[in-house]
Amino acid sequence: MSSSTNDTLAKARIAVLGYGSQGRAHALNLRDSGLDVVVGLRKGGPSWEKARAEGFAVAEPGEAVKGADLVAVLTPDMVQPRLYRESIEPNIRPGAALLFAHGFNVHFQQIDPRKDIDVILVAPKGPGALVRTEYERGRGVPCIWAVHQDVSGQAEAKAHAYADGIGGGRAMLIKTDFKEETETDLFGEQAVLCGGASSLVQAGFETLVEAGYQPEIAYYEVLHELKLIVDLFYEGGITRMLEFVSETAQYGDYVSGPRVIDAGVKERMKGVLKDIQDGTFARNWTAEYNAGLPNYKKFKQADLEHPIEQVGAKLRARMPWLQANAPKPAAEPLKKVG
Ligand SMILES: NC(=O)C1=CN([C@@H]2O[C@H](COP(=O)(O)OP(=O)(O)OC[C@H]3O[C@@H](n4cnc5c(N)ncnc54)[C@H](OP(=O)(O)O)[C@@H]3O)[C@@H](O)[C@H]2O)C=CC1
Ligand SMILES: CC(=O)[C@](C)(O)C(=O)O
Ligand SMILES: [Mg+2]
Numbered sequence: 001m002s003s004s005t006n007d008t009l010a011k012a013r014i015a016v017l018g019y020g021s022q023g024r025a026h027a028l029n030l031r032d033s034g035l036d037v038v039v040g041l042r043k044g045g046p047s048w049e050k051a052r053a054e055g056f057a058v059a060e061p062g063e064a065v066k067g068a069d070l071v072a073v074l075t076p077d078m079v080q081p082r083l084y085r086e087s088i089e090p091n092i093r094p095g096a097a098l099l100f101a102h103g104f105n106v107h108f109q110q111i112d113p114r115k116d117i118d119v120i121l122v123a124p125k126g127p128g129a130l131v132r133t134e135y136e137r138g139r140g141v142p143c144i145w146a147v148h149q150d151v152s153g154q155a156e157a158k159a160h161a162y163a164d165g166i167g168g169g170r171a172m173l174i175k176t177d178f179k180e181e182t183e184t185d186l187f188g189e190q191a192v193l194c195g196g197a198s199s200l201v202q203a204g205f206e207t208l209v210e211a212g213y214q215p216e217i218a219y220y221e222v223l224h225e226l227k228l229i230v231d232l233f234y235e236g237g238i239t240r241m242l243e244f245v246s247e248t249a250q251y252g253d254y255v256s257g258p259r260v261i262d263a264g265v266k267e268r269m270k271g272v273l274k275d276i277q278d279g280t281f282a283r284n285w286t287a288e289y290n291a292g293l294p295n296y297k298k299f300k301q302a303d304l305e306h307p308i309e310q311v312g313a314k315l316r317a318r319m320p321w322l323q324a325n326a327p328k329p330a331a332e333p334l335k336k337v338g
């Protein structure tokens, strides 16, 4: 057992359901921390062979849950309610722990967990591939954790032991609750990390190209070089970024940043947050998923066909070193739908 892992789960069997972005990273890290892991998957699905090839005991979800002291639910959020009803609820033993990496289904009441189990959350603040690569480097991704139900009196200790097991304890653990984790996580990915950042990049690219500049130069300027800036944010905040860029860039930042991201943006961010808080987003997303993802597919196609992707693919093919250390996505998202 790794010295960074406390012994609450030392004798426990952990069922990791799902072997995608988070599932694979958690399963590998927990195993390398000396814990006993079984992976729960659909037989015949693409992940089954992968998890077996990587040395795991693999079982159908219901079977994996039966013998487990802790069940980590790491399948896509939209498949979790049915997975819970069909494979977890009838099989999880009283006193065992049910663990989520995102509070969505519990918070929005798509899953109403049995009252005789612990219900906990350990949410890494980073994608699964980073959860694995940071662990391999002897580091970890910060995690936020919460307890929704504690029947064993050990729920908090289990959350800590699990967070230690995936490497989060080497970085930072912050206590939260399911509501705060769910709402902040959704807001972050929608307004800033995924939605905000990709729309900002696309708009910058379009502005330059429509003004007649070369798409290759626009790509380097607004997408490629963003990594340098974000790495500086990551290491030392906006302060560090300002230390590294020129005085000219700093002055431009001060006068033009607020022209682009103005008070109207913040107002609209508040609208996004309100839709998250009052359940509008959750309702819309669930309805979209249940309808077979008609809009999701259109939005995705539009993103994939955006001219920045074509020029980017050409340029990246000439920069093979970019791929060498890049983490690979662990699963094709939503492959089972539609
Ligand atoms: N992506 C991320 O980095 C982060 C995700 N989270 C949260 O972690 C959880 C997992 O997300 P993520 O890792 O992105 O999920 P993925 O989309 O990567 O999950 C795919 C995995 O789930 C399996 N799966 C799909 N449907 C079922 C099913 N019905 N029964 C059993 N297994 C199934 C797939 O198996 P198969 O090959 O058979 O299809 C595959 O192994 C979510 O709650 C998410 O919000 C939290 C932090 C970051
Ligand atoms: C990677 C992560 O933390 C996200 C953005 O919340 C997610 O994939 O849901
Ligand atoms: Mg997140």
Ligand SMILES: [Mg+2]
Pocket: 102, 185, 186, 189
């Ligand atoms: Mg998220």
